[in-house]
Amino acid sequence: MTRSVYFALVALTLYASGTVTPANAAVQSQGKGSIEMKPFGKTKDGESVELYTLRNDSGMTVQIMTLGGIVTSILTPDRDGKLDDVTLGFDTLEGYLAGHPYFGCITGRVANRIAGGRFVLDGKEYRLATNNGPNHIHGGLKGFDKLVWKAEARQTDQGPQLILRYTSKDGEEGYPGNLNCTVKYTLTNRNELKIEYEATTDKPTPVNLTNHAYFNLGGKAAGNVLDHEIQIFADRYTPTDATLIPTGEIKSVEGTPLDFRKPRKIGERIAEIKADPVGYDHNFVLNSGGKELALAVKVYEPKSGRTLEMYTTEPGVQFYTGNFLDGSIKGKNGVAYGKHHGLCLEAQHFPDAVNKPNFPSVVLRPGETYRQTTIYKFGVR
Ligand code: BGC
Secondary structure, three states: OOOHHHHHHHHHHHOOOOOOOOOHHHOOOOOEEEEEEEEEEEEEOEEEEEEEEEEEOOOEEEEEOOOOEEEEEEEEEOOOOOEEEOOOOOHHHHHHHOOOOOOOOOOOOOEEHHHEEEEOOOOOOOOOOOOOOOOOEOOOOHHHHHOEEEEEEEEEEEEEEEEEEEEEEHHHHHHOOEEEEEEEEEEEEOEEEEEEEEEEEEOOEOOOOOEEOOOOOOOOOOOOOOOOOOEEEOOEOOEOOOOOOOOOEEEEEOOOOOOOOEEEOOOOOOOOOOOOOOOOOOEEOOOOOOOEEEEEEEEEOOOEEEEEEEOOOOOOEEEEOOOOOOOEEEEEHHOOOOOOOOOOEEEOOOHHHHOOOOOOOOEEOOOEEEEEEEEEEEEEE
């Protein structure tokens, strides 16, 4: 089948299923990539899950499912043009339903940790699930990663776009206020996966949304990421206690294994981190200050030549090196995901910000709109 016939067929299918308008269908056959949907199975509650495939005209394919808005695969070329999948996950929905450490998902209502699963807002105390030792993590027992989002596929000038919507009810997982959330995933022709988050509320509530993709630029069976080089545009970080709750201090990375101001191999100083299991799991305070979209992180994998740049509007990034992966999870192609087989770059407000008055606020009030944009840009060198 020729490329144009293929795009025309995809466009027709989407048009017939009502997911794109005729105007968009026409754009699809004019070299702006494509977006295609197929059923992916059902959740344990019998809800249907769909898998969307976004293709651009620069050789990249990204798949995202409606369960948790999970990015299930990212196919991107190496320096010889060979495609491989650079994100951890499973081949089937069943893999995800069996449980996993937040592969590729939208994370919220509040990503990262809240100390003791409690906070006080406008004089009222709220109690949340403590699902990470003594603390609350990633939105609770059924956070945004475990919900089926409503999807709309579109063609935009920048490329194929998947819009996901979810309304989190007042009291859901203990959080106040009905929160209307929209997450837009766009695959641009510049090989960027652009993620735009928006939320509004009818009561004051903390909000901190991110994506929890685990990257391995070496590809599907590349082993650990310790040879990846990383540069983080952060002079400072937020030290934590043993349960990874920030102490409230903001300290310089100077003279510590967290100094990635110049590119360094992840493995170079990882053994110096005092943690069990050892590895990076730190919030970096980005120099950009979280005011506008700015380059935050650069990653390079020497064997494949693949590069990843992260741009974000957020003030922080949790750099996590898959320390808790222990080989017990078998992912795509049956590959066992061992320690450090993936790295996460979770653009975010700082952990436990709702309890730390000196950190940038995560409180959203009625009438305001929460917005965050993060771009993961893939390339080669
Ligand atoms: C946390 C890690 C955690 C991982 C999976 C990261 O955001 O910082 O400590 O293991 O998510 O839950």
